[in-house]
Amino acid sequence: MGSIPPAASIEFPQREIVAAIAAAGLIPTNTDLAQLLKALKLIDICNKFKAGVNQGTATQWSVAITPLPVTPLLAGSAIWVKPVYPSQTGGTVLSVNGGLFYPVVLADLSPITLGDILPNGWVLCLFDGAHWQVIAGCVGRVPGQLPALHANANWYVNGATGNDTTYDGTSPNVMSATIGPFKTVQRGVDETAKYNMNGYDQNVFVADGSYVGGIFLRQTNGAGRCHLIGNQGSSQSVNISATGNLMAIFQAAGSWDVRGFRLSAPGPGALGWGLVLNGGDCQVANLAFGPCSAYHFGGTYNSQVSVAGGKFIIEAGANALSHMFAANGATIIYSSAALATLEIHGNVSFVNAFAETRLGAIIQMTYSSISAKSAVHGKMYSSNENSVIATLGGGPNAYPGDLPGEQTFGGQYIP
């Protein structure tokens, strides 16, 4: 005769099994002897114990799952999270069951950022001991690639209240220790280069104030357009001024708008442009010009400046080589949808001409009205080296100046 098994040897395993069945959401019953298997299926397939909805914020995810026997979480733990919010810049952290917050990162350990995570897309996160790595559910960014936008992005600059290092540029006002405007225009511009625009636009809004010039507009990434926007109702309220041998704004490539600024670059130095393109295209509107040691605006090397309407201002004393300059195949063209007006606020002298073209460039430009034409001193135009100045029927005196225009080496002026 064998030993008599104690009751616990039979009852304890049964309690374990019943507990597992109940934990899976089933009602234990003697009539169904397949409940343990069913429970395992529910736990495994339905992720019953490892899925939770973010109860926190866009940058601090808090998820509650079934209480765990081991805390803190072990490396290798994996849970599904519904973020509820789209991912933001500046980093996101995740806490499970009230535990410590750990950064949410991609496989290359780069923090998730704008465009990576959609609010209603479940994300599978694995804890590696120091981070929550996104294993699945990131919208489309391959680690190492630029995050793609899924909506227009707005960035803010305020020279008085902003900070280029501590604030994320996502708000025009200071909202917290990390949320607020950038301080410099360049910082705002640089932020746009971090994203694949994916068919959307980015706006960099610049508050009233004075800013240091030498701003470099970068190559834009992906389909879309970047807009640098000051005060379009009062362009002289947002002043960008360069000193030394710098331009106020320089664009090397990409698709940009520049609207609502006062630009000046008095030098000393020969590169004192208000706005110059060496590539890409730029739509401009509502610009005011102060003195420039080179040109008010224009471009070289097949770039294109489109004058997209609004009010242009030439200040008294805003002397320059030319108001408009295009060379080496560049173009300055008008917008037929909205002709710009030009206000001349006092005596101004152009060393070369009001409008100047060289080496196969084209200026096809007319202002709908020009005030105080008699205040402009210098040649009306200078068209040189097989370039063309077309005034769209503006006549022989389309541009202001107290000296006649000139055409040299095949340059043409079409009245």
Next chain:
Amino acid sequence: MYVASDWYWFIGGDTGNVWSSARAMLLPVSDSTYTAWAAVDGNFTQTVASMDELKATMAISFPAGTLWTYAADRRFRKASGGVIITSLSPAAFYSDPVSRNTVNSAYNYAVDNPAAVTQWKMSDGTFITVDKTKLGIVVNTMAGFVQSCFTCESNMVAGIDNGSITTLAQIDAAFNAISNVFP
């Protein structure tokens, strides 16, 4: 897109009327063709300070845009269109400004060198031999012809200014009536 042959201008601050290059006339802004044109995206009414500025624009871009510039253009084309002197050749002498100057130079040379003869190239590619006498006929005939073209233009301008000339067709008829064939 700006098209000189069908565009509109405000002249000298007058915003109640527009000049139409297509019709070479001043029209009220209520003109239906103008209002329809102005409503098209991309069209804008240009401004010039004076009619003289508009004439300078049309002279280069679209002479038929005003009656005055059309008359000047017709005069230029007529005067430059060649002269036939039947006693010298059935073919036409070139009468463009360069050719007229060349004729004058050749005649002056012949005056100083009476024995000289010149092989003159005609508009059909043939050559004729001309001496001082024949060059004198060419110079005088051509000068008279060109002057008749300028006289016609002068009459057209007077007629435009007094309102008796109002269409391009009238200008065409006047210049077409000038013969370029001489004995």
